[in-house]
Amino acid sequence: MDTFMNNTNTDDDRHRVVVLFGSQTGTAEETSLRLAMQCRGSAFRCHVSPLDAYDIKNLVNEKILIFVCATTGQGEPPDNMKRFWKFIMRKNLPSSSLDDVKFAVLGLGDSSYAKFNFIAKKLHRRLEMLGGRPLVEVGLADDQHEWGSDAVIDKWVTKLWGTLLRDFPTPAGKSSPLGNSLPPPGYHVATYKKENNQEIREQEFGTFDEKHPFEAKLIENRRVTSEGHFQDTRLISFDISSAQSDLVYQPGDVVMIKPQNLEENVKEFLEILSLDPDDLLTFDPIEDDDITMDLPRPVTLQRLASEYLDFMSVPRRSFFQLLSHLAKDENEREKLIEFGSPEGTDERYSYANRPRRTILEVLQDFHHTASVIPLNRILDVFPLIRPRAFSIASSPTRHKGELHILVAVVRYKTRLHKPRRGLCSTWLSRLREGETAKLWLRSGGIRFPWERPCVMIGPGTGIAPFRSAAHERHQVGESGDVIFFGCRNELGDFYFRDEWEEMKVRLHVAFSRDQEEKIYVQHKIAQCGSELWDLIDRRGAYIYVAGNSKNMPDQVKEAFLELLRNNGNMTPEQATDYVTKLQQSKRYQQETWS
Amino acid sequence: MDKFVSEKDNVLIVWQQKVDESVMKTSLNVIQTKVGNAGTVSVENAERLNLSGHHQSVFDVALFGLFSADEKYSDSVFTEAARILKPNGKIVVQPNVKDDSQTKNGSISQLKLCGFVNVVEESLKEPGSGDVTVIALVGNKPSYEVGSSTSLKISFGKSKPVNGNTSAKQVWSLSALDMDDDDVELIDDDELLQEQDLVKPDAESLKAPCGTGGPKPKKACKNCSCGLAEELEAGAKPKPKPVSSACGSCYLGDAFRCASCPYLGMPAFKPGEKVSLGPTQLRADA
Structure with a gap:
């Protein structure tokens, strides 16, 4: 009956494919955009979106759904699919909801972490439970593979298209998504020669996010490692006083920064x-x-x-x-x-x-x-520059109108002549007073309690959120906190050494390289067994772990398990159970990055 | 306002502005005593009322402005109240005392527009209110259900059976209307995992296919003239060579250089650029 419509719009006979991604570092997003590029000119019409931006109520009406999602180091869903996750796990969703839906899940993970690709695995099972029919097996890409995540992604994508093409063969006049030809361009581009009127800069207003970042002026860019120390670490302060009502943060919050090329x-x-x-x-x-x-x-x-x-x-x-x-x-x-x-x-x-x-x-x-x-x-x-996340290092009260971050400048050698540099940290390290960085807030990291003591473990730049918390808590009269910090040398990279006294926290520092044997934070925790047991068991202390080391969080957890066995007289099972309960009640929180 | 409440009533109390907790408690106690053990008292903030998901037709009385008369409510709150009140249920609104009659009339029409009938003003004599005559607006929900309909007995043949999936989709869409409801029960996602999901890939599967993990075979560049190509062809193992660049590929980037090229790791050379090698690069096959 609507045949004349079909003739006027050739896209009507293309099969709609919805690609939804949950991206942490940008790989899931990039992979999704590549799928969209393969669809160009084919019998499939692709719609790509971050999971949380997709209108979930339409999900049951889609025909073909492709999910590409990462798993964070702690086995959690990435930030841009957290809302989706909370919805899809609702108990009251009927088990026949997705009866009409064919789906495929591709996971991006790293098998050096315990919860390898847990989000993709769970999602695949959940979608099946809700009636969805899988097109292919769940794909489990692994950063630990010698060829990186591409080793799995390439094979999985080929298999996926193979399956879809069997159901929906490519008609004449369309290209195959698997074809080895150049897809049509994705954009119309118009060029102008520059005239007097400059490019139009977008107006800033309201809440700040990726599309409307706040341009924060740099106040100070201070090296906090000694001159001779191998690592260049910076404490960078931004002026956010002009946007204070919109950039409200608490200790534990994270700031997103969009770096630029040098x-x-x-x-x-x-x-x-x-x-x-x-x-x-x-x-x-x-x-x-x-x-x-x-x-x-x-x-x-x-x-x-x-x-x-x-x-x-x-x-x-x-x-x-x-x-x-x-x-x-x-x-x-x-x-x-x-x-x-x-x-x-x-x-x-x-x-x-x-x-x-x-x-x-x-x-x-x-x-x-x-x-x-x-x-x-x-x-x-060319891929797009992704924003980077930093734990905020300042206290909203003590450092009113300011926002601080602690940045270790990434620089290393490979067999190439020129040293490799981290894009964001290098750019930040060169930022001078009065220059600006685009930033916005992302809340929902770790949270600190009232009227309870906190035990905070933050070696290296992991100390950033705890400097924020310690200052803030001191300002509002909280006391009794214990902080464990770890670094190489007392005179090299002992961050904020002059500030701790003012905040009246009990500070334990592990200097790993100042003596023959290496001492780390977990050793210091073991030394404070009875004090910590008392804080946790009798005073209901909260425990926080932050940092960028891969093994540290597990070693710290092991130290606590040992403490529970020794000082709390628990069996290994009881100790594990106790820590699980602490985690469930948010009394054991982690914020880690790589 | 307690005079509108009787024993065994299910009472809904809607508030908007935060008032002193002790004030709230005292007022609540009065109502609670009046309805007794057989009745219930539900307290809801006006902004949350629509999200609370009360079943329809459960309350006998809805009280607005019990704690503070200084409030104005939106249409959607009254509409929701009409839905969750029983047929013939009573709504009592204590309007702003300072309001002039015009706004009072406005409130009357607001209630009418939201589906209430018999809306009238009633005076309240509250203890301690002195000479001020306190007015309340009182109305009833009609004796039929809001949005109810009676089917007309005209048959055009059999109606289509309702598809199970269609109703599932409706439940889904309804659930999706409130994405931020934290009170909805969730499944424990850890329980979704099965035994095999906990298995991690073994080290062997992480190696590149056909790569033995050992040193990679050397490859000669396209125009090889240093002898590597011939050596590879002859099947011999390439030996380290003294530095020489006769193949003509050295000035290109690493992508085009021999595996034994001393310039590996350096950028492509620009025409006329003078190239010098450091001591590490002069060590063959470093």
């Missing part, structure tokens, strides 16, 4: 691509799978390169694949095809991943191809 790298990048930094561009998505862009309209290439394109990351297989289609130089094309093919994975790993080679460095090797990348492919070829 000036010299931007210059080199634009030179290699033969682009004029002052040219103005506008991007308009062709299919409506545009989700991440908060690009100003128009935007200069200079700004696009410094604030949006992540060309200092290690390239993925799809990057080489796309470039191989664009290459004109025969030599380069041949090599790009090799790196872009599944068979060339080993070569690509040796070339790019193992030495942590950046996209910019790859472009230097493939400069003929780099110079011919068309503008409408730029957003397909």
